Amino acid sequence: MAFSKHTGAKPGxxxxxxxxxxxxxxxxxxxxGPGKVELLTAIRTQxxxxxxxxxxxxxxxxxxxxxxxxNRAFREPLVVVxxxxxxxxxxxxxxxxxxxxxxxxxxxxxxxxxxxxxWRELRELLKK
Amino acid sequence: MAFSKHTGAKPGxxxxxxxxxxxxxxxxxxxxGPGKVELLTAIRTQxxxxxxxxxxxxxxxxxxxxxxxxNRAFREPLVVVxxxxxxxxxxxxxxxxxxxxxxxxxxxxxxxxxxxxxWRELRELLKK
Numbered sequence: 001m002a003f004s005k006h007t008g009a010k011p012g013x014x015x016x017x018x019x020x021x022x023x024x025x026x027x028x029x030x031x032x033g034p035g036k037v038e039l040l041t042a043i044r045t046q047x048x049x050x051x052x053x054x055x056x057x058x059x060x061x062x063x064x065x066x067x068x069x070x071n072r073a074f075r076e077p078l079v080v081v082x083x084x085x086x087x088x089x090x091x092x093x094x095x096x097x098x099x100x101x102x103x104x105x106x107x108x109x110x111x112x113x114x115x116x117x118x119w120r121e122l123r124e125l126l127k128k
Numbered sequence: 129m130a131f132s133k134h135t136g137a138k139p140g141x142x143x144x145x146x147x148x149x150x151x152x153x154x155x156x157x158x159x160x161g162p163g164k165v166e167l168l169t170a171i172r173t174q175x176x177x178x179x180x181x182x183x184x185x186x187x188x189x190x191x192x193x194x195x196x197x198x199n200r201a202f203r204e205p206l207v208v209v210x211x212x213x214x215x216x217x218x219x220x221x222x223x224x225x226x227x228x229x230x231x232x233x234x235x236x237x238x239x240x241x242x243x244x245x246x247w248r249e250l251r252e253l254l255k256k
Contacts, residue, residue, distance in 0.1 A: 016159070020239070021149040026254050031144070075255050096253065103250045107243040111148070114242030115235040122231045125224065126154050127203050 016123045018115070020108050024073075031073035032104060036066050040093060040101050043067075043079055049091045074100065144251045146243070148236050152201075159201035160232060164194050168221060168229050171195075171207055177219045202228065 023033040030036070042052035053063035071077040078097035082090045093101070151161040158164070170180035181191035199205040206225035210218045221229070 014155070017153040018235075019151040019153055021151065022243075023147040023149065024250065024254070025145040025147055027142070031254060032250075073255060074253055100250065100253060103246050103253075107146075107246045107250070110242040110246060111239035114238040115150075118231050118235045118238060122152065122160075122228065122235070125202055125228060125231075126152070126159060127201060 016126050018112070018119045018122075020111050022104065022107055022111070026073050029069055029073060031070065032100065036070055037101065037104050039063055039066050040070075040078065040097060043091050044093050044098075044101070047090050047092065049079070049081065052091070144254050146240070146247045146250075148239050150232065150235055150239070154201050157197055157201060159198065160228065164198055165229065165232050167191055167194050168198075168206065168225060171219050172221050172226075172229075175218050175220065177207070177209065180219070 021034050024031040038056060039052060039058065042055050043049055044052075046052040046055055049063050049067060050060050053060050056063075067079045071079060074096060076096050077094055078100055079091055080094055082092065149162050152159040166184060167180060167186065170183050171177055172180075174180040174183055177191050177195060178188050181188050184191075195207045199207060202224060204224050205222055206228055207219055208222055210220065
């Protein structure tokens with residue numbers, strides 16, 4: 001997780017990267033964070049929890065646990081599983097799931113924009 | 129690390145918390161992140177690496193490794209060890225260490241401010 005798919009940063013990159021990892025803590029759980037957001041995005045793209053998990057190199061059980069945590073943290077589920085049973089079936093984001101993903105992406109963008117001047121100063125202090 | 133000393137968020141808190149974890153990736157290492165910033169703050173308060181580590185429940189070896197990573201990532205060291213040998217001696221932040229800490233704190237504050245409207249919307253979507 002150190003070099004997330006979110007930023008596209010890789011250990012060999014020569015340019016310093018400022019990585020924003022936002023977590024929503026709610027009722028003793030992490031309702032949302034980089035891993036869960038990555039999973040939501042993968043489920044939306046792949047159309048199933050198992051394929052989404054696979055595309056991230058995540059176990060199905062782990063993915064299912066993350067989905068359960070998110071679904072119970074929000075007013076309505078973010079992910080629904082459709083026909084074919086849990087493992088064989090398709091899954092999609094609900095409108096709330098789409099909205100949550102959109103807000104989270106916006107939070108990162110707004111944070112990045114606001115912290116640009118400080119980041120410019122900080123990166124100048126790093127060794128070349 | 130799930131419920132960091134930075135935010136003061138605890139599992140039992142009833143109010144949702146948006147936690148900002150910023151990481152600086154540089155030359156294949158995490159030059160700065162929540163753990164290192166916590167350690168810098170503890171070293172400044174405690175006046176030594178070993179006491180700073182102890183106050184965080186961190187091993188001395190781990191703390192020393194984090195200090196080495198930071199010191200080699202920046203143009204000049206952030207932490208210097210003074211008289212009494214490495215383990216027995218005192219340590220302090222250099223002016224660069226103080227500045228880096230200040231910038232990092234500013235980045236978090238600016239991010240928090242900028243993302244306030246989105247966060248207000250997101251928290252309303254959480255289950256009460």
